[in-house]
Amino acid sequence: MDIDDILAEVDVHAVPRQTQDLQEFTRAWVTERNAPEILPWPDALMQRILERIRRQIELVEEQTGNTDPKANFRLIIFQTELERFKFLVRSFLRARVAKIDAHALHHLTDPSTKARLSPSELQYATTHTTLLHAHYRSSFLSQFPASLQRMDDTAGGMSMVEGPDVDRAVFVRALKDVEEPVYVEGTDMAFEMRKGDVVVMRWSAVREVVIAGDAELI
Amino acid sequence: MALPLPPGLTPPETAFMCEMEMVTIIPRQRLEGLELLGGPIPPLNPPYRTALPLWLALLLKRQRRANILPPPWLSPPSLLSILDIEKSTPSFSPPPPLSPHTTTSPPFLPSATSNAPPDALPYHWLELGEMLLEAASDDIAEPDNVRRVMRDLREVRMAKMRAGVGVLEGGREVNMNGVGGMEVAEGRTFIGGVVDGLRKIGASKEMSRREREAEERENGIGGGEEDEDDMDI
Numbered sequence: 001m002d003i004d005d006i007l008a009e010v011d012v013h014a015v016p017r018q019t020q021d022l023q024e025f026t027r028a029w030v031t032e033r034n035a036p037e038i039l040p041w042p043d044a045l046m047q048r049i050l051e052r053i054r055r056q057i058e059l060v061e062e063q064t065g066n067t068d069p070k071a072n073f074r075l076i077i078f079q080t081e082l083e084r085f086k087f088l089v090r091s092f093l094r095a096r097v098a099k100i101d102a103h104a105l106h107h108l109t110d111p112s113t114k115a116r117l118s119p120s121e122l123q124y125a126t127t128h129t130t131l132l133h134a135h136y137r138s139s140f141l142s143q144f145p146a147s148l149q150r151m152d153d154t155a156g157g158m159s160m161v162e163g164p165d166v167d168r169a170v171f172v173r174a175l176k177d178v179e180e181p182v183y184v185e186g187t188d189m190a191f192e193m194r195k196g197d198v199v200v201m202r203w204s205a206v207r208e209v210v211i212a213g214d215a216e217l218i
Numbered sequence: 219m220a221l222p223l224p225p226g227l228t229p230p231e232t233a234f235m236c237e238m239e240m241v242t243i244i245p246r247q248r249l250e251g252l253e254l255l256g257g258p259i260p261p262l263n264p265p266y267r268t269a270l271p272l273w274l275a276l277l278l279k280r281q282r283r284a285n286i287l288p289p290p291w292l293s294p295p296s297l298l299s300i301l302d303i304e305k306s307t308p309s310f311s312p313p314p315p316l317s318p319h320t321t322t323s324p325p326f327l328p329s330a331t332s333n334a335p336p337d338a339l340p341y342h343w344l345e346l347g348e349m350l351l352e353a354a355s356d357d358i359a360e361p362d363n364v365r366r367v368m369r370d371l372r373e374v375r376m377a378k379m380r381a382g383v384g385v386l387e388g389g390r391e392v393n394m395n396g397v398g399g400m401e402v403a404e405g406r407t408f409i410g411g412v413v414d415g416l417r418k419i420g421a422s423k424e425m426s427r428r429e430r431e432a433e434e435r436e437n438g439i440g441g442g443e444e445d446e447d448d449m450d451i
Contacts, residue, residue, distance in 0.1 A: 074250075077254070078254070080273065080277060081254050081273075094220055095221045097220040167414075195318075196316050197393065202413075
């Protein structure tokens with residue numbers, strides 16, 4: 001270990017909490033935008049970020065009306081950054097809503113997926129499904145024989161409820177050397193990931209590594 | 219309300235991410251330190267250099283409050299030597315070395331500040347170079363030359379992306395070390411589509427293999443041998 005390494009290590013610990021949160025949230029946003037599945041809701045992180053945004057908005061509101069040109073320019077910087085943050089949060093939430101919309105019933109019936117939703121997302125999915133059900137029933141389902149009215153039929157060994165395609169190809173970058181080689185089920189593919197490697201792989205093969213934080217989607 | 223975009227970052231989103239890269243500026247005006255949402259900004263005292271996120275540096279630059287010190291790799295000699303490396307190998311030129319102690323990744327690596335390595339293209343090289351050439355071409359030495367070599371680099375690397383598709387046919391994982399953010403954003407739909415398409419073609423084969431493996435696991439090794447005997451008959 002030379003002096004650069006020691007300095008680098010000190011640097012990491014010196015990164016302020018806000019910056020760490022920004023880095024973490026940016027990564028969460030990119031992962032959510034790329035992954036075919038919905039990912040666990042980052043509750044604590046989200047609360048910290050929303051609280052900071054709320055305080056910053058208050059600050060900006062307080063300072064509006066200040067005609068000093070210096071304060072005015074400061075306000076422009078604050079507002080520009082605020083808009084960037086709001087964009088991130090909005091894009092993150094909307095990406096999740098898009099996934100819930102696409103497979104609402106799957107998100108409500110599959111227990112492990114259901115556990116990843118935030119309370120308001122859960123409420124949204126429930127209301128959404130109930131409304132859709134009521135609409136289908138009143139417009140055509142009630143005309144069908146009772147045995148064909150179900151929306152979640154599993155007759156014939158096939159479930160009607162469709163989930164996302166977890167085998168979709170994603171771009172992955174290793175953040176650490178991954179100790180265990182990654183196996184791809186159903187093929188004889190196995191590969192090792194060294195720090196910094198970028199590979200195109202199906203999501204189901206790298207899901208565990210990404211959730212553990214050893215790799216990220218790009 | 220739901221996001222109407224396809225999965226995967228689009229080029230504008232990649233550019234948005236690139237704006238979080240740190241760049242070095244030389245302020246021309248004083249500015250007190252600010253507590254921003256993404257962390258504190260140190261006070262600006264001309265002529266001392268400071269590292270700021272690109273979006274803020276561009277804001278200051280457009281208002282003539284600062285000059286941007288371009289990263290060392292964004293200069294004709296560096297880009298030309300990288301171009302030589304690109305031409306001599308079938309893979310992308312090696313990305314900047316990573317510190318072994320952190321798991322920080324672009325855009326939060328110091329790969330665009332004035333002390334970035336001069337001999338490697340960082341992840342956001344294309345977007346960053348374009349943005350600096352657009353907003354701060356007067357801070358860059360020989361901007362026209364830089365622009366020209368950047369275009370050469372882009373063409374060489376695009377050709378590699380296209381040539382790399384041949385590897386996909388084997389159904390193996392595809393290694394793309396050193397690829398840039400914008401290049402991923404551009405190639406994602408095509409490469410992802412090819413990988414997914416090939417997977418669907420091979421799906422039935424894969425399914426039967428999966429079933430056979432599951433069966434073998436249940437029956438143990440003896441069971442597998444029996445299967446082979448059956449096939450002989």
